[in-house]
Amino acid sequence: MQIVTVLLLDMLFSGIAAYGFAAISHPPRRVLKFCALIAALGHVSRYCMINFLHWHLVAASLVGALVVGLLAIIIAPRLKCPPETFSYPSLLPMIPGIYAYRAVQALAMTLSTDGEEEFRHYFYLFESNGLITIFVVLAMVVGQMLPILIFPRISFSSTK
């Protein structure tokens, strides 16, 4: 029961995040609720892969983004919108913000170190967190792009 609650909360908050960030990109109004739905399904699938299947964050993000991309391709022709309208905002809840923050924080700390060892420690934190951020973002983008490249006819004629 507790797992179901956790999953539902994950879906709820990723849906709210996608809805809000979708609004920034001024999409057609009919699209917003579908962005929230796609983001919820994409994020919860990544959550399940990380927590239940113990996948690495990068691999789980790739598959989560693939789910987002596929759902966007399915919904886009029905609502006569480009698939990017759905997939871009739906990806945003997967942004590895905490890793990006730790990288920036560690970089800032290198400025106030005394010795070489302390500097190396913070620089290591900067490098490792920065690399995870870069690979997760790459996996997300490639994951959502793949369905567009595999199904170009559906992707580029969805507004017909």
Add this chain to the structure above:
Amino acid sequence: MRISEFINGHEVSSTETASILCDECRLNLCSEFFAQYASYMLACGATCIRISKNLRRMAAAVGLKVDMIILSHHVTVVCTNQADGMSCQHTKRIAPAGVSFAINTRLSELSWKVAGHKVDIEEAQSIFYRIIKHKKVSEWRIMWLVVAANASFCYLFGGDPGAMAIVAVATLAGYTIKLLTLMRHWDAKIIWLICSFISAIIAAGLTYLPITSTPDWAIAASVLYLIPGIPYINSISDCIDAHYLSAIGRFIHACALTVCIAIGLTAGLVLANIGITV
């Protein structure tokens, strides 16, 4: 007396001259329209592959071939008449419009209408102007959605309700400054730097209150509303489609904004005396 002229070294009759001039006018009109179309599609966040496909679709419907060169601030469109090889090019500055998927969608729809001969180029041009003049939803109304979205981000990172409240306050303050400075047409990099600093310092300051046990999560999420996600995604998409110039341009623009966020965040952390806790 026979009225004749020499065009490209060939003697042509007045009727033919009129026809050639008419073709030239039409080529010029199409080329200018396509350049404007590409300029707005780029501004509203469309990928190069979509713009290129839309332009080719419309150009093929009027018997033209179209090529596009995208630079960081300008787009050049070259139209060639497939019948006689005559070509015309127009360069337009990328429109100062923000990202809008609604405009992207409606302009893509327009390309299909032209391709299906449901509208001619003159009609398409007037529809185009109606689309780009369409009023956007007020940014002040969107602000509340962004506040809720950023607080939700904090939850997804593992933040507690106290951290979510801190993020909501920091986002509200930062986003308000962003809208006020955007209205005064400040430079985007300065705006991003100021907003990230304000959000970070407010979030870092509020974490001293005993309302959260996850302060780092609150500070990390407080600046995420500024992340230029669409330019990053578009740059990789352009790279995959071999539009390298546009990809590099978009990537560097997004990186510049990210550096501004990092500088603002670092300044906020240093001022609030927040160190590594994780």
